Amino acid sequence: MKFTIARAALLFLVILSYAADAQTYKISGSVKSSDHKPLAAANIIVAETGAGVFCDESGKYELLLPAGKYKLVVSFVGYKPLDQTIDVQRDLTVNFELEPLLNKLDEVLVATSRAPALAITRLPDVVNTYISAGKKNEVIQLDRANVNLAEKSGRQLFAKIPGVFVYDMDGSGNQINISTRGLDPHRSWEYNVRQNGLMTNSDMYGYPASHYSPPMESIQRIELIRGTASLQYGATFGGMINYIVKQPDTTRKINVESIQSAGSYGLFSSFNSLGGKIGKWQYYAYYHKRSSKGYRDNGSSDAQAQYAGVTWQPNHKLSLRAELGRSTYVYQLPGALTDAMFNDNPRQATRSRNYYSPDIYVPGLTFDWQLSPRTHLQWTASGIFGKRNSVQFIGFANVPDLIDTVSHEFKPRQVDIDGFNSHTTELRLTHQYSLGKMKNTLAAGVRYINNSLHRRQLGKGTTGADYNLALTNPVWGRNMYFKTSNGALFVENLFQLMPKLALIPGFRVEKGITRIEGNIGTIDPDRVPDAIEHAFPLFGVNLQYRPNQQTRVYAGWSQAYRPVIFADILPPTPLDATDPDLQDAFGYNAEAGISGELGHSALHFDLSLFRLQVDNRIGSVLQDNGQGGQFIYKTNTGTSVTNGAECYIDFKPQRLFDANPAKFNLSVFTATSLFDAFYQKGNIVANGEVRDIKGNRLESAPRWISRSGIQCWGDNFHATLQYSYVDWSYADALNTVTPSANGGVGRVPSYGLWDFNLAVYLNSHFTVSASLNNIFDRQYFTKRPTIYPGPGIWPSDGRSLVVSVGLRI
Secondary structure (H helix, E strand, C coil): CHHHHHHHHHHHHHHHHHHHHCCEEEEEEEEEECCCCECCCCEEEECCCCCEEECCCCCEEEEEEECEEEEEEEECCCECCEEEEEEECCCEECCEEECECCCCHHHCCCHHHHCCCCCCECCCCEECCEECCCCCEEEECHHHCCCCCCCCCHHHHCCCCCCEEECCCCCCCCCCCEEECCCCCHHHCCEEEEECCEECCCECCCECCCCCCCCHHHEEEEEEECHHHHHHCCCCCCEEEEEEECCCCCCCCCEEEEEEEEECCCEEEEEEEEEEEECCEEEEEEEEEEEECCCCCCCCEEEEEEEEEEEEEEECCEEEEEEEEEEEEEEEECCCECHHHHHHCCCCCCCCCEEEEEEEEEEEEEEEEEEECCEEEEEEEEEEEEEEEEEECCCCCCCCCCECCCCCCECCCEEEEEEEEEEEEEEEEEEEEEECCEEEEEEEEEEEEEEEEEEEEEEEECCCCCCCCCECCCCCCEEEEEEEEEEEEEEEEEEEEECCEEEEEEEEEEEEEEEEEEECCCCCHHHCCCEEEEEEEEEEEEEEEEEECCEEEEEEEEEEEECCCHHHHCCCCCCEEECCCCCCEEEEEEEEEEEEEECCCCEEEEEEEEEEEEEEEEEEEEEECCCCCEEEEEEEEEEEEEEEEEEEEEECHHHHCCCCCCCCEEEEEEEEEEEEEEEEECEEEECCEEEECCCCECCCCCCEEEEEEEEEECCCEEEEEEEEEECCEECCCCCCCCCCCCCCCCEECCEEEEEEEEEEECCCCEEEEEEEECCCCCCCCCCCCCCCCCCCECCCCCCEEEEEEEEEC
């Protein structure tokens, strides 16, 4: 491993030296409407590479290109796309004016929807009220991606993001569960998850999972910023994921999009949206419904999602947006399997009466004000309201759910209901100022959270087999409220030390308290505190160097924090127990990388090295209960370290020979990561014995994760063949090799999957696409969970076919 990391570092230096010698030029200008109004977020695409940028709030843009001829395609929803060929031999200023489409329906499908999203793009150094300079970040242009949207295929959505671990937990299409750099992927809860900048984690200090799950057909792009940017968003180790909803056609009163999908295992998905502009008001709304019988027996799901957003924009400096999103689904849980069951038939079920259903509403207000050309203010107020419901027979995979021989009925099921009532308000500001000849940017903000989580657990449910939350005993085993108030302040400053060099220090301070009220059941009250306080400062610093205008070298270090919460202290099921001495986890992220383009934009790359350390890592260990059974014990497993290398390369060979657009284009890509994830120190008490886990591999952290593919496209089609490989991993910190009888621990085998996607553009209105997933029907699973949905093996989907028809008018 040391030799491999050393070679990665050497490659990093070689590319840095080569990139520093590449001659590139700055192409800048503005995009305005025919009445000279700036078009913020207008899209400029380089036709030869598929890469592009968005205009800022003033309609200005900046591109970095090596010498050569290029066609720039400029588009904005509701305006006629415009293209212009430029000969780049020096810095150029190129301005554009776009004409509205009016009623010319044949031109509604703008150029951005046809140009495939080939290369991953990066955020500007300053975007809205955030500083992204010096930080590893990626932007996935989802509305132009050739992927399986209907089933939210994580390995395809994040195909070009190295190091993303995709956890298949809820059945295809219900929820996206990802992590990076050896963190826990459960409902992406190591990330600050947002939609349009509004936080969607259900309760950051009560239960931080993100249960809100919008359809991917509704998303324009996904912004992912790694852990060194955490200071601006929160204390999380992972960083931030922001799902940006599609925007309406602003020159028409009404426009419609409809995507209908059908596929294997009874899949049907219907997405329908409506948008437009009337005077100074813009609106966008959608309705989505999806149903599936599921790959496994007793694995059906029914999902719905709705969204409505209205924006009032009296001028280009001021806007006010109100929005409301909702997502809900009912998923029948087929139950975990043992290894023997999986090897015999991975599609079988061990449960027929278990169900899970979140129903989440996310309202929000966003006030955006460009106070001056140098000062930008944004205020948001949002909430998370709704419930997370489950009714289950609780037991390990090798404990069958059988009819009682005496009562001739099934045993009563356990009912759990979480009620979320979360409120967040955040005020952010960026201000540009000069020190000498250098322009600097200050970003600062305050956030206040006030949440009330009503947690009702261990309810005695019915003996039936339907989705029914009724209780046969009206008294809950636990009936509690977790009430949190939290305040945070952050400051970050981009100091432009030299024209090519920037230093970005920052800090974040959080202080809050969570109180518990109500009935905690049979747990000894002396073991449960009345309140949990948290107060911590976090510091970080980033560095950015541009050896030329095309290449960016970045590095950073920042602290992170994961406090103990009441959901940790109070075991959720009879199978769980918690260490009474559980402590907060804390640590840091460090990274260094280089991204850019080479060879007339033939090669896009992002290479990085990182280190993530978590002290007092919180994890779970399977223990014997002394009565012939087992239970899951949550404790501090030790200090974990993940050292790694991340490599993204996208190569278009035709760009080496032809600078002009071709009728047939080809690109090859890879997003590959190498993790050396281990415990630096740690002791675990397992079955009465103290076990030293120093040097053990970190659980659920595969050494290799690689996704590679070939893309080809022309005027009327786009095809992608992708191969995904995930290395083996351990399920627990003890590095248990031989699977337990219940499947709760043991190695998770490696797996490799092939996917093929094809999109055909019939005309400016109609698109037909098909996704053939897991072509060779590989039977695999991604993780052995120790928490929900239950310990054991949860098989992922086998081969499937999805066909979609899209309409835009």
